[in-house]
Amino acid sequence: MANLNDPKRAEAALKAATRRVEFKNAEASRPAFDESITVQFTQPPEPDWVCGSGSNKTSAKASAGPTQHISIDPYAADRTLFDNYRLLVSGIVPRPIALVSTCSRDGKIENLAPFSFFQFVNVDPPVITLAVTSPISAAKDTLRNLLDTGECVINIVSEGFIEAVNASSANAPYGASEWDISGLTPVYDTKTVSPPRVKESIFSIEAKLESVRNFTSRLNPGTKSGSLQLVEAAHFWAREDVLTPDGKSLDISILRPVSRLGGISYGMTHVFDLQRPDFDLDVGGLEGYAKLKREREQKERSAA
Numbered sequence: 163m164a165n166l167n168d169p170k171r172a173e174a175a176l177k178a179a180t181r182r183v184e185f186k187n188a189e190a191s192r193p194a195f196d197e198s199i200t201v202q203f204t205q206p207p208e209p210d211w212v213c214g215s216g217s218n219k220t221s222a223k224a225s226a227g228p229t230q231h232i233s234i235d236p237y238a239a240d241r242t243l244f245d246n247y248r249l250l251v252s253g254i255v256p257r258p259i260a261l262v263s264t265c266s267r268d269g270k271i272e273n274l275a276p277f278s279f280f281q282f283v284n285v286d287p288p289v290i291t292l293a294v295t296s297p298i299s300a301a302k303d304t305l306r307n308l309l310d311t312g313e314c315v316i317n318i319v320s321e322g323f324i325e326a327v328n329a330s331s332a333n334a335p336y337g338a339s340e341w342d343i344s345g346l347t348p349v350y351d352t353k354t355v356s357p358p359r360v361k362e363s364i365f366s367i368e369a370k371l372e373s374v375r376n377f378t379s380r381l382n383p384g385t386k387s388g389s390l391q392l393v394e395a396a397h398f399w400a401r402e403d404v405l406t407p408d409g410k411s412l413d414i415s416i417l418r419p420v421s422r423l424g425g426i427s428y429g430m431t432h433v434f435d436l437q438r439p440d441f442d443l444d445v446g447g448l449e450g451y452a453k454l455k456r457e458r459e460q461k462e463r464s465a466a
């Protein structure tokens with residue numbers, strides 16, 4: 163419980179409690195989570211789509227409202243930094259979630275936190291990015307440990323422990339372990355780094371810090387506002403049952419990944435496959451490309 167003698171913390175605690183009640187009321191009005199939903203493979207929206215066809219039949223449904231684009235200046239006088247944050251986290255979706263395990267240099271303080279500014283960006287060597295939206299001067303615990311030790315374990319997030327992942331994002335003070343808050347299980351068998359991996363995670367990656375890039379705030383020039391960490395994968399852990407028969411890939415119906423969407427939303431996976439187009443087979447080589455280009459120019463002329 164917040165120290166209610168501190169008026170600012172008391173006010174923040176009251177606001178948070180009000181939001182919690184509103185959230186629980188809204189949640190109660192929704193249907194229960196359907197455990198029977200399996201990862202379903204369907205056809206793509208338009209299986210007979212051919213190169214040059216543009217949007218598919220579902221696009222009409224997605225544009226029921228006004229369809230003019232509004233120009234948005236991120237630095238307009240009436241915009242705040244938080245406005246840009248809300249726009250981008252709801253627009254750049256879905257994002258994978260890394261549940262990052264780190265520890266202090268002496269190994270005594272262990273930390274766990276989710277990060278969705280997370281991506282696999284190079285194959286050889288396998289490089290992954292994480293971005294912590296805190297300046298180094300006020301580093302989140304994950305960044306502080308990562309800079310101290312150069313080590314982390316990235317645990318991929320599945321449906322089966324999503325509430326615990328969410329709980330690990332609590333704004334706990336340094337030293338209060340999110341392993342306790344989440345109830346997740348540390349496993350101390352990592353081969354190349356010190357932090358433990360998360361037992362409940364079906365796929366985990368031991369990684370070492372490759373480089374850090376800090377960003378200078380445009381709103382408050384001269385201050386550092388966030389940082390990007392490139393980490394190199396050093397070892398993998400995959401649960402036996404998730405490997406496809408050839409042992410090379412992970413089966414999405416076992417992995418059941420959860421992604422981060424805008425606001426406080428999470429998403430699950432509906433899957434369809436699309437083959438990568440081949441320039442000769444699907445476009446018709448340079449000749450077919452010239453035809454598509456002509457047709458497009460004609461369409462633009464008649465629309466003008």
Ligand SMILES: Cc1cc2nc3c(=O)[nH]c(=O)nc-3n(C[C@H](O)[C@H](O)[C@H](O)COP(=O)(O)O)c2cc1C
Pocket residue numbers: 259273274275276277278279280293294295296301302303304305327328330331332333334422
């Ligand atoms: C699903 C999810 C994704 C998040 N992604 C990020 C992120 O990419 N970058 C970030 O700085 N914070 C992110 N957060 C917030 C951090 O998890 C939160 O600030 C946490 O308290 C940091 O913990 P630490 O101080 O123990 O490192 C995310 C939170 C959630 C619930």
